[in-house]
Amino acid sequence: MTQDLFKEKWAIYEQHISQKGLKSTRQRDVIVEEFFGEHEHLTVEELWQRVRKIDSKIGYATVYRTLKLLSESGLAHKRQFGEAQARFEHATDHHHDHLICMSCHQIIEFENDEIETLQERVCKKHKFQLVHHKMELYGYCEKCSAKKGRGI
Amino acid sequence: MTQDLFKEKWAIYEQHISQKGLKSTRQRDVIVEEFFGEHEHLTVEELWQRVRKIDSKIGYATVYRTLKLLSESGLAHKRQFGEAQARFEHATDHHHDHLICMSCHQIIEFENDEIETLQERVCKKHKFQLVHHKMELYGYCEKCSAKKGRGI
DNA sequence: TCGATTTTGATAATCGTTTTCAATATTGAA
DNA sequence: TTCAATATTGAAAACGATTATCAAAATCGA
Ligand SMILES: [Mn+2]
Ligand SMILES: [Mn+2]
Ligand SMILES: [Zn+2]
Ligand SMILES: [Zn+2]
Numbered sequence: 001m002t003q004d005l006f007k008e009k010w011a012i013y014e015q016h017i018s019q020k021g022l023k024s025t026r027q028r029d030v031i032v033e034e035f036f037g038e039h040e041h042l043t044v045e046e047l048w049q050r051v052r053k054i055d056s057k058i059g060y061a062t063v064y065r066t067l068k069l070l071s072e073s074g075l076a077h078k079r080q081f082g083e084a085q086a087r088f089e090h091a092t093d094h095h096h097d098h099l100i101c102m103s104c105h106q107i108i109e110f111e112n113d114e115i116e117t118l119q120e121r122v123c124k125k126h127k128f129q130l131v132h133h134k135m136e137l138y139g140y141c142e143k144c145s146a147k148k149g150r151g152i
Numbered sequence: 153m154t155q156d157l158f159k160e161k162w163a164i165y166e167q168h169i170s171q172k173g174l175k176s177t178r179q180r181d182v183i184v185e186e187f188f189g190e191h192e193h194l195t196v197e198e199l200w201q202r203v204r205k206i207d208s209k210i211g212y213a214t215v216y217r218t219l220k221l222l223s224e225s226g227l228a229h230k231r232q233f234g235e236a237q238a239r240f241e242h243a244t245d246h247h248h249d250h251l252i253c254m255s256c257h258q259i260i261e262f263e264n265d266e267i268e269t270l271q272e273r274v275c276k277k278h279k280f281q282l283v284h285h286k287m288e289l290y291g292y293c294e295k296c297s298a299k300k301g302r303g304i
Numbered sequence: 305t306c307g308a309t310t311t312t313g314a315t316a317a318t319c320g321t322t323t324t325c326a327a328t329a330t331t332g333a334a
Numbered sequence: 335t336t337c338a339a340t341a342t343t344g345a346a347a348a349c350g351a352t353t354a355t356c357a358a359a360a361t362c363g364a
Binding site: 021022023025027028057058059060061062065 | 340341342343344345
Binding site for chain 1: 232234251253254260262264266267270271274275278279280281282283284285286287288289290291292293294297
């Protein structure tokens with residue numbers, strides 16, 4: 001992520017909390033900083049483990065609360081990939097969908113405009129006003145397919 | 153559902169339990185009969201309410217256990233439409249995906265072979281071995297769109 | 305019928321997530 | 335800077351869907 005984009009996201013976050021009349025705190029700053037730091041699909045637990053390395057006192061609930069704020073401001077997306085725990089990723093500029101490896105849990109992102117167009121066509125046919133969608137393809141990634149083939 | 157298909161499903165169910173060395177019970181028969189009775193996307197709670205009208209003594213856990221048996225035998229599919237509670241539908245002969253109304257919770261089913269083909273193409277491109285997928289389109293059905301338009 | 309085995313319903317346990325609450329931190333005004 | 339109003343925190347309890355436990359009851363082949 002570029003420095004400019006990084007700053008822009010911080011600005012969006014700060015505008016969101018100020019507009020809700022909230023206060024800024026050290027804990028939230030650590031969590032947001034860490035969340036913006038890299039693009040992965042993290043569980044709350046995983047993010048909590050990371051922020052704890054910076055401030056070991058930060059509570060589990062605060063991570064939940066901060067992720068809710070980030071989701072509200074459109075900076076985070078909550079995902080449910082058929083696991084018990086939800087995952088959060090930080091929002092990209094373009095919509096994308098996911099391939100999910102059932103063996104190693106690797107997540108591959110993809111965009112496909114043709115599919116999106118066809119989805120809209122399906123909706124139009126049913127006079128359905130589309131808001132958002134979820135498309136997840138489950139199977140085995142290249143590495144895990146190879147392992148399975150060799151009976152590992 | 154035709155009478156023949158109905159009987160065929162019962163046969164599959166009975167074969168499944170006999171092959172697992174299980175016994176047949178009145179409670180399960182009531183639950184399976186009710187589940188096969190119509191094609192809806194039911195929560196456990198909703199199915200429990202229905203079977204209770206036939207036998208008020210049937211327990212919640214037995215409904216869960218029977219739905220697990222039906223899922224194992226391929227006669228039921230568990231769905232998670234972004235609600236807390238899972239829904240179960242009885243298996244159709246063809247794969248299909250769903251439009252989900254965010255207002256009235258109506259569920260519309262559709263099939264689109266073009267999309268399925270494109271999904272396979274995406275997987276091939278990533279050398280990904282596809283097992284199954286989830287595609288859910290969320291928005292507003294015709295009726296609810298109209299209501300929203302009129303500010304209701 | 306009998307006895308081994310499965311099933312049942314009630315209830316407790318589990319697990320991710322949300323709420324509660326008293327102590328603490330932030331903030332704008334004086 | 336001091337103050338008071340208000341938001342925030344972390345720990346723990348509550349929540350809600352689902353699963354596990356268990357003793358009593360039902361099934362079923364011999
Ligand atoms: Mn992603
Ligand atoms: Mn369906
Ligand atoms: Zn893999
Ligand atoms: Zn609707």
